[in-house]
Amino acid sequence: MSFPSLSPDESTPFRIIFVCTGNICRSPMAELVLRDLITRSGLGRLVTTSSAGTGDWHVGEQADTRAVAALAARGYDGSHHRARQFDPAWFADLDLVVVLDRTQDRILRNWATTDKDRDKVRLLLSFDPDQAPLSDVPDPYYSDDALFASVLGMIERANQALFTQLAPAIRQGDR
Known part of the structure; x- marks a missing residue:
């Protein structure tokens, strides 16, 4: 995949948002995992991550x-997260909108008013060839701790694949 408008500098970082249903399970996990990868690589000043939900139930x-x-068990700190709802006006300020399942994909593509904004929407698992056939990261909300851990593993693998694709382009733009 090519990444839109990849010419970051310190004043205009590449902006990524993760979107799930309520912004209390999958998208905050995805945000923290990618942020950790970016920070550890030294690219933190060039990429920003955030998350939101399509619904407003947990704002x-x-x-x-x-x-x-689940995050803490793998060394991430999710204690500061606060849920928020995605606002379609944000499309203009985002470079990549990563959704966790096909429901969010449909919703966000419907909320987008331009082809350019629709093109920013990508399924998280699409970045990982091994997981891409699954399309959706399961929503663990109505399940148990084991599914949360499993979902986090899926998110970690897919984010590693996303990062592997994104990092060279970011580094090239930083020259």
Whole structure:
């Protein structure tokens, strides 16, 4: 995949948002995982990550305690997350909108008012050839701790694949 408008500098970082349903499980996990990869690579000043949900049910709430626990078990700190709802006006300020399943893909593409904005929307698993056939990262909300851990593993693998594709382009733009 080629990344839109990849000519970052310190004043205009490449902006990525992860979107799931309520912004308390999958998208906060994805945001933190990619942020960690970016920070550890030294590219933190060139890429920003955030997350949101398509629904407004959990706006202002912390991440689900099971998501926070799964993250903590792997060394991530999800305790500061607060849920928010995606605003279609944000498209103009985003470079990549990563959705966790086909439902969000449909919703965000419908909310986008231009082809350029629709082209920014990508399924997370599409970055990982091994997981791409699955399309969707399962929503663990109505399940148990084991599914949260499994979902986090899927997110880590897909984000590593995303990062592997993104980092060279970011580094090239930093020259």
